[in-house]
Amino acid sequence: MSFYCPRLCIVGSGLIGGSLALALKKAGRVGEVVGAGRNEATLQRAQELGIIDRHVTDIAEAARGADIVVLSVPLLAMRQVFEQLAPVLRPGMVLTDVGSAKTSVIEDARAVLGQKSRQFVPGHPIAGTEKSGPDAAFAGLFEGRKVILTPLSDNDAGDVARIRAMWRIAGAEVEGMTALHHDHVLAATSHLPHLLAFALVESLARMEERHEVFRYAAGGFRDFTRIAASDPTMWRDIALANAAEIKGMLKRYQKDLDHLYALLDQGDGEALHALFNRARQAREGLKL
Amino acid sequence: MSFYCPRLCIVGSGLIGGSLALALKKAGRVGEVVGAGRNEATLQRAQELGIIDRHVTDIAEAARGADIVVLSVPLLAMRQVFEQLAPVLRPGMVLTDVGSAKTSVIEDARAVLGQKSRQFVPGHPIAGTEKSGPDAAFAGLFEGRKVILTPLSDNDAGDVARIRAMWRIAGAEVEGMTALHHDHVLAATSHLPHLLAFALVESLARMEERHEVFRYAAGGFRDFTRIAASDPTMWRDIALANAAEIKGMLKRYQKDLDHLYALLDQGDGEALHALFNRARQAREGLKL
Numbered sequence A, B: 001m002s003f004y005c006p007r008l009c010i011v012g013s014g015l016i017g018g019s020l021a022l023a024l025k026k027a028g029r030v031g032e033v034v035g036a037g038r039n040e041a042t043l044q045r046a047q048e049l050g051i052i053d054r055h056v057t058d059i060a061e062a063a064r065g066a067d068i069v070v071l072s073v074p075l076l077a078m079r080q081v082f083e084q085l086a087p088v089l090r091p092g093m094v095l096t097d098v099g100s101a102k103t104s105v106i107e108d109a110r111a112v113l114g115q116k117s118r119q120f121v122p123g124h125p126i127a128g129t130e131k132s133g134p135d136a137a138f139a140g141l142f143e144g145r146k147v148i149l150t151p152l153s154d155n156d157a158g159d160v161a162r163i164r165a166m167w168r169i170a171g172a173e174v175e176g177m178t179a180l181h182h183d184h185v186l187a188a189t190s191h192l193p194h195l196l197a198f199a200l201v202e203s204l205a206r207m208e209e210r211h212e213v214f215r216y217a218a219g220g221f222r223d224f225t226r227i228a229a230s231d232p233t234m235w236r237d238i239a240l241a242n243a244a245e246i247k248g249m250l251k252r253y254q255k256d257l258d259h260l261y262a263l264l265d266q267g268d269g270e271a272l273h274a275l276f277n278r279a280r281q282a283r284e285g286l287k288l
Helices: A017-026 A038-048 A059-063 A073-090 A103-119 A159-169 A179-205 A210-215 A219-229 A232-241 A245-265 A269-284 B015-026 B041-046 B059-063 B075-088 B105-118 B159-171 B178-205 B210-215 B220-229 B232-241 B243-266 B269-284
Strands: A005-009 A030-036 A055-056 A069-070 A094-097 A123-125 A146-149 A173-175 B006-012 B030-036 B052-055 B068-071 B094-097 B123-126 B147-151 B172-174
Touching: A005 A017, A005 A059, A017 A030, A017 A159, A030 A038, A030 B159, A038 A055, A055 B059, A059 A073, A059 A232, A069 A073, A069 A159, A073 A103, A073 A232, A094 A103, A094 A123, A094 A159, A094 B041, A103 A179, A103 A232, A123 A159, A123 A179, A146 A159, A179 A210, A179 A219, A179 A232, A179 A245, A179 B178, A179 B210, A179 B220, A179 B243, A179 B269, A210 B041, A210 B269, A219 B178, A219 B220, A219 B269, A232 A245, A232 B269, A245 B178, A245 B243, A269 B147, A269 B178, A269 B210, A269 B220, A269 B232, B006 B015, B006 B059, B015 B030, B015 B159, B030 B041, B030 B059, B041 B052, B052 B059, B059 B075, B059 B094, B068 B075, B068 B159, B075 B105, B075 B232, B094 B105, B094 B123, B094 B159, B105 B178, B105 B232, B105 B269, B123 B159, B123 B178, B147 B159, B178 B210, B178 B220, B178 B232, B178 B243, B232 B243, B243 B269
Parallel strands: A005 A030, A005 A069, A030 A055, A069 A094, A146 A173, B006 B030, B006 B068, B030 B052, B068 B094, B147 B172
Antiparallel strands: A123 A146, B123 B147
8 A cells, every 4th residue: 555644633642643653653654743632741742652753732734735634533523623724624635534433424424624624534443442532542442443434425536546545554454434333333232332331430439338249249240340440531422422322232231121121030041141142142253 | 288089070061170171180089070060062072082982872881970060050050950860870879060049059959959959169260261162172271260169068178179170180279168148249349240241342332233243343442342242151151040149239320320421411520530540449459
């Protein structure tokens, strides 16, 4: 791949944006990396860690002259970033993002950038840990991971190819789908599980016996609740940005829990066994 | 500790029973290990792996002359094992179990063994993986893990001390509590999370887009669903044996999900953020 980016601007130099910058630097496929964002201390730290070469808190200033601008901020901050980028969005500059929901970001880009939103190629790397911030960033984060692009109908094919190439350089497998479909699938596979884990841990934390409950937390619980350590701001934004799809999935799951409750109440061992067995078989089919 | 067991009988030589046998052998604290159980092939395999020295499918025969008998079978099989052990339960022999719920096993022991149930010291090692069977067993499984004993009021103090010593030799930290309290705490910390994970994976497996859903399953989902690969029979039995406590926890969680749904519906970002933040703080307090 002939990808090279003379000047990359990362808005939000946390886990995802930071790891992307590190991967491109390691591959020698980027000239200068400029970090932008609201938090001066985070940017300082990202620069100390060699993730970015310099930083500017003014987003328009940071993006001026950049070839690619990556929006790596919580979903509800996207619109404001587009507003700040609008005045410096010259022809040839490509914008992309890493948001976990896509419909809302596209709406923001359309609303703020109008015609120029065709320079925005929406993306979502399916990668991350429960950690956040520049200290959690590492070059190998996207190795073997999937990145979903949800291109706009009026995107330039060359711009889409450029963003695809960027993620491939970072080690990812890039796929495409519509934004609506993305938001439906991700609500099931990522957003609902995260919200369930947050809700469970919060529920147990309100128990009178919480100290003991956490004291006897073993393997399964540990796995289950790891994702409840994820960044609350990022997840609030995902919950709000993809609320319609998440509500649909949650309603479905609540019905399934009503059914589970009934099976427990009736002592229906056969049906419980069948349910657990279907889950195990599906889980094994995952080959995770 | 001066623990030594000349003859140990393990009823059910799977992950837990097998790992205990391996740990005691490794420490040189057991003479002969006799395996018992319904499944001849499993016993053969356990013997090949050096977990047991010999095996007998007749449980009474296997336990005859043993100093300690460990019941390591699914909860609903406990009563039948007590029935088979009753005729050979001589004075000085100590029975213990590894069941994940304690009230039901104690009821079984009381009903079957009557007065002699005082020779039964109920226990539960908080350890395990989503794997099962003798091939999954290893000597270090209990290293640093907790084992909860829920002694009976008429247990002999020496018998309880002997079982405590056995688990300490295996590397575990042994604690005591009442059976009722155990079942309440474990419903929260282990039983409910497992059932939620089974239900979620089964729910997603019924989606039209299931192939894609599983295809884009990333980090969080993987952790969350790992426990849905656990043994369905074992979990059916836990669900039935501790149904009352699990139902209480599930009902509580369902109310919390109703609340979560309402917050999504109202787009209440502040309350969502606060909820996620409380979960993260509690999770961090876990130091898992």
